[in-house]
Amino acid sequence: MENCYKILNIPENANLEEIKSAYKKLVRKYHPDINKDERAEETFKKINMAFEILSDDIKRLQHDTLHGIIASARNDKKEENKEEIKEEKPKTKTQKEEIKKEESFFEKILKNKKYKKAEDFKVNGENINTIVEITGKEATQGITKKINILHSEPCPKCEGRKFANGSKCTNCGGTGEKSIHKKITITIPKNVKSGSKIKVKGEGKLGKFGGKSGDLIITIKVIQKNIFKYEGGVAILEVPITPYEALLGASITIPTPAGNTTIKIPPQTNSGDKFKILNSGIPQTGSGKRSELIVIAKICSPQKPSIETIKKYKELQELDTEDVRKELFE
Ligand SMILES: [Zn+2]
Structure with missing residues (x-):
């Protein structure tokens, strides 16, 4: 944000009358009805914003804070200037009329909604970007995680004014901000892909002047x-499947270099059976596509079967008389 004093070309301790007089002088020069230069309108908008801010005590204080300006020297001058103005008061009728005309001209300008108000000086806070690493399992199941964010808050000593006791604040080094670690809880949905982004509204840097x-x-x-x-x-992945998945077929979720995906294992699958998954392997430069991923089934016996499971398998063994090794003896 620009320094409003520089825009109006006045000293930092200017009082209201000086601000008004500088403003009027510049309006006469840059008002789009008067000045037809293309850049004049831009300048005129800036002048209006600067005036709106400097003629409002609170907005002026905020502005000064942002620019590290100490406002203390201003008040004494006020009285002196008041007197000066008294002396300047017009005496003749024509002078009075001229002033009246000019004042209505300025009123009209100030009411003109086309020109931006001080609200445009609102400074929205910047976004904070961070990376959160999660495991493949967390990506599949989703997870609620507490993360540490380096946040900034107004300095507690100078309350964001950058100055304390008449000199640069020692607590924040004159930045008006203090870095703090903030714990934020985020919920990562299941089946999240690497590279996806989650937005937490309002947890970025603080806005200024009422900005978001x-x-x-x-x-x-x-x-x-x-x-x-x-x-x-191509990419290759060996995928363990249970004996019942192998026999009955199943729909299973597997990781791929492109993220998790669900594939169908057909009934009567054997260890070593291969399945091709298109566009899920190695990224192909230029095309944005991926190579195929070869999935190799590997039947794995349950390693901690319950007594009940063993019983059922025994029943199956008795039921199933097929000789899976007969080819070895042919
Ligand atoms: Zn400070």
């Missing part, structure tokens, strides 16, 4: 164990 706070933008990074093999330009 920024957002917290979290980029999710899924850290996968190196479970893939890469051979001949």
Whole structure:
């Protein structure tokens, strides 16, 4: 944000009358009805904003705070200037009429909604960007996580004014802000893909002059164990399946280099059976596509079967008389 004193070309301790007089002088020069230069309108808008801010005590204080200006020297001068103005008061009728005309001209300008108000000086806070790493399991199941964010808050010593006791605040080094660690709880939905972003509204940097706070933008990074093999330009993944999934067929969720996906295992699948999954392997430069992923089924026996499970398997063994090894003896 620009320094409003520089825009109006006045000293930082200017009083209201000086501000008004500088403003009027500049309006006469840059009002779009008078000045036809293309850039004049831009300048005119700036002049209006500067005047709106400096003629309002609270807005002026906020502005001064932002620019590290100490306002203390201003008050004494006020009285002197009041007297000066008294002396300047017009005496003749024509002078009075001229002033009246000019005042209505300025009133008209100030009421003109086309020109921006001090609200445009609102400074919205910046977004804070951060990366959160999660495991493949967390990505599949979703997770609620507490994360630490380096946040900024107004300095407690100078209350964001940048100055304390007449000199640069020692607590914040004159920035008016203090970094604090803030714990924020975020909910990561299930089946989240690496690189997806989660926005937490209002948890970014604080806005100024009533501006909105920024957002917290979290980029999710899924850290996968190196479970893939890469051979001949394709990715390969060995996938354990249970004996019943192998026999009955199943729909199972597996990780791929492109994120989790669900595949169908057909009935009577054997260990070593291969399944091709298109566009899920190695990223192909330029095309934005991926190589295929080869899934190799591997039947795994349950390692902690319950007594009940063993009983059922025994029943199945008795039922199933098929010789799966007969080919070895042919
Ligand atoms: Zn401070």
